[in-house]
Amino acid sequence: MDIKNRSLSVDVKYASNSNLPDYLFSNILLFPFRLGWNITITALIITAFVFWFGFIFGSVIAVVLILIFAPDLFLLPLGLAVLYTRMWY
Numbered sequence: 001m002d003i004k005n006r007s008l009s010v011d012v013k014y015a016s017n018s019n020l021p022d023y024l025f026s027n028i029l030l031f032p033f034r035l036g037w038n039i040t041i042t043a044l045i046i047t048a049f050v051f052w053f054g055f056i057f058g059s060v061i062a063v064v065l066i067l068i069f070a071p072d073l074f075l076l077p078l079g080l081a082v083l084y085t086r087m088w089y
Contacts, residue, residue, distance in 0.1 A: 041083045048077035
């Protein structure tokens with residue numbers, strides 16, 4: 001009988017919110033939305049790279065001018081990476 005009481009008190013102890021951080025439940029609730037947002041941003045970056053490289057390599061003069069004056073423009077769609085959000089706080 002004493003074993004049952006101890007196991008019951010352990011269940012009640014872990015069911016309370018006292019041992020868990022306050023932000024744990026908000027992390028659990030927001031995780032699917034953050035995951036969906038990050039997947040959307042990844043898809044946008046990949047799509048932007050496809051369109052950007054199609055635009056650049058569609059014209060020979062554009063490639064030459066970008067290579068000479070602004071080689072950083074080849075990675076222009078990576079500017080969307082600032083929209084990523086942390087998955088867990």
